[in-house]
Amino acid sequence: MAKKDKKSKGPRGGSFRDALRVGDGFVLAELDPRSTPGFTGDKVAGQEALLAADEEMDTLQEQLYAMSKAGARRRVLLVIQGMDTSGKGGIMRHVVGSVDPQGVQLTAFKAPTAEEKKHPFLWRIRRALPDPGMIGVFDRSHYEDVLIVRVHDLVPRAQWSRRYAQINAFEQGLVEDEVTVIKVMTHISADEQKARLQERLDRPDKHWKYNPGDLDERAHWDDYQEAYQALLERCSTDAAPWYVVPADRKWYARLAVQQLLLEHLRELDLTWPEADFDVEAEKARLAQM
Amino acid sequence: MAKKDKKSKGPRGGSFRDALRVGDGFVLAELDPRSTPGFTGDKVAGQEALLAADEEMDTLQEQLYAMSKAGARRRVLLVIQGMDTSGKGGIMRHVVGSVDPQGVQLTAFKAPTAEEKKHPFLWRIRRALPDPGMIGVFDRSHYEDVLIVRVHDLVPRAQWSRRYAQINAFEQGLVEDEVTVIKVMTHISADEQKARLQERLDRPDKHWKYNPGDLDERAHWDDYQEAYQALLERCSTDAAPWYVVPADRKWYARLAVQQLLLEHLRELDLTWPEADFDVEAEKARLAQM
Numbered sequence: 153m154a155k156k157d158k159k160s161k162g163p164r165g166g167s168f169r170d171a172l173r174v175g176d177g178f179v180l181a182e183l184d185p186r187s188t189p190g191f192t193g194d195k196v197a198g199q200e201a202l203l204a205a206d207e208e209m210d211t212l213q214e215q216l217y218a219m220s221k222a223g224a225r226r227r228v229l230l231v232i233q234g235m236d237t238s239g240k241g242g243i244m245r246h247v248v249g250s251v252d253p254q255g256v257q258l259t260a261f262k263a264p265t266a267e268e269k270k271h272p273f274l275w276r277i278r279r280a281l282p283d284p285g286m287i288g289v290f291d292r293s294h295y296e297d298v299l300i301v302r303v304h305d306l307v308p309r310a311q312w313s314r315r316y317a318q319i320n321a322f323e324q325g326l327v328e329d330e331v332t333v334i335k336v337m338t339h340i341s342a343d344e345q346k347a348r349l350q351e352r353l354d355r356p357d358k359h360w361k362y363n364p365g366d367l368d369e370r371a372h373w374d375d376y377q378e379a380y381q382a383l384l385e386r387c388s389t390d391a392a393p394w395y396v397v398p399a400d401r402k403w404y405a406r407l408a409v410q411q412l413l414l415e416h417l418r419e420l421d422l423t424w425p426e427a428d429f430d431v432e433a434e435k436a437r438l439a440q441m
Numbered sequence: 442m443a444k445k446d447k448k449s450k451g452p453r454g455g456s457f458r459d460a461l462r463v464g465d466g467f468v469l470a471e472l473d474p475r476s477t478p479g480f481t482g483d484k485v486a487g488q489e490a491l492l493a494a495d496e497e498m499d500t501l502q503e504q505l506y507a508m509s510k511a512g513a514r515r516r517v518l519l520v521i522q523g524m525d526t527s528g529k530g531g532i533m534r535h536v537v538g539s540v541d542p543q544g545v546q547l548t549a550f551k552a553p554t555a556e557e558k559k560h561p562f563l564w565r566i567r568r569a570l571p572d573p574g575m576i577g578v579f580d581r582s583h584y585e586d587v588l589i590v591r592v593h594d595l596v597p598r599a600q601w602s603r604r605y606a607q608i609n610a611f612e613q614g615l616v617e618d619e620v621t622v623i624k625v626m627t628h629i630s631a632d633e634q635k636a637r638l639q640e641r642l643d644r645p646d647k648h649w650k651y652n653p654g655d656l657d658e659r660a661h662w663d664d665y666q667e668a669y670q671a672l673l674e675r676c677s678t679d680a681a682p683w684y685v686v687p688a689d690r691k692w693y694a695r696l697a698v699q700q701l702l703l704e705h706l707r708e709l710d711l712t713w714p715e716a717d718f719d720v721e722a723e724k725a726r727l728a729q730m
Binding site: 221248254258260291350363364427 | 713
């Protein structure tokens, strides 16, 4: 492949990686959740761009998988974090759901079980890492251990404050072990969350998604924003940077996550593996049967 | 819901369950792999019918999931078995892949690992059963233990011959435990398999799917057909019947599996669970925040 293919280009020429990456001096509060970095089109154009990328995604995912059958260890880990109602479920359904399920390992992390609580916080994360050739997807992740745990002091401050460095070391190890780590925060405004919670209360077919505890958490909005700011500052590393996706517009957030995944896959030099058998000899055998 | 909704109807008025169910006196060799039982349309109509069912599938799957959040234990287990190249992968991609991945637990069973071999053959199966509210999908299954194991005498005959009754007892237990079991065999002809293997040899992007061992297995075609006939006769029970899907036409096999899943979901009396909180009180709280 020519080098020019290496630089990922979004559907309108931009790179979502460049537009969304958390670098030095990043301030979450200054990012407009209604903005659409890296994309100049409107909603219809965004939805078209999402569908238009399906074929390339299919090929890249299948090549990633095929190469593992030929012995490669490369795998991808997409981590999605965000406030309640920030559209994580929609991303799972519409972005992850458009990928061949045979190539995806999806884990939704809930409050830790009694068994999980007996172990260090990364224990359950390690167990859910993708196999070679797979795209692992985490709906919430080890970052909950510096989010809800920090906001509610579920462990002493001395303990959670050490976790940022532990997470960085853990992710560095993943990257060295041929895991492509893509960490995405879906960023909504407090007003948008209010509207989405209101919809869940207004529609009987959405009541099951609503939990009175959601409002208890909403009361800690500022604490959560502060906790996100802290992890973005401390855990956006060269090995595993964070990307913050403005998510008040669902169509944009879905497109952005898809394009981030695509841009990372494009850089892996994926190809169809060579046959490890004698093709002509097999053709001759088959012809006899 | 009125009783009339209970009788499942396919896209052209038929019931795939009725058309494909293995009953007394079923003879696999007499079923034409190019036939399209339960459907009178052509390929284009079949592909349209597949897409047309997406919305109903989405709603039913989400209701199944939602009801589990309200305490229900019902789950679904779709088992797919078939000869190499019979289209299992395409069904995973196009039928299972059209369902929200958050509601699906897909397991592909390969040759047992050293760990798995230490346990009874149903051990790894039990560990992969779907959680409440989920649609579990098995790509191959415990039936390999009366297929490849029987054909190659991987265990003594006395041992595999007991497994039919063990499987029936196991599945009866699942059904009593609120698991809806849907067992599907994708049925292709030897000629169609030859053509599909030929394609894998002709196309470099398909070489990774080919294994010389596939031809070794093909040499045992008749033994496998006999082993399928035996399990269809012995394990198509009232609790968990088998469905045999003619699979020489990929579009038909995909439609048939989707419709079998849909027909079973329709009979589960799924609905949106009632809120377990005071909706008006929550609206009032939210308005304050």
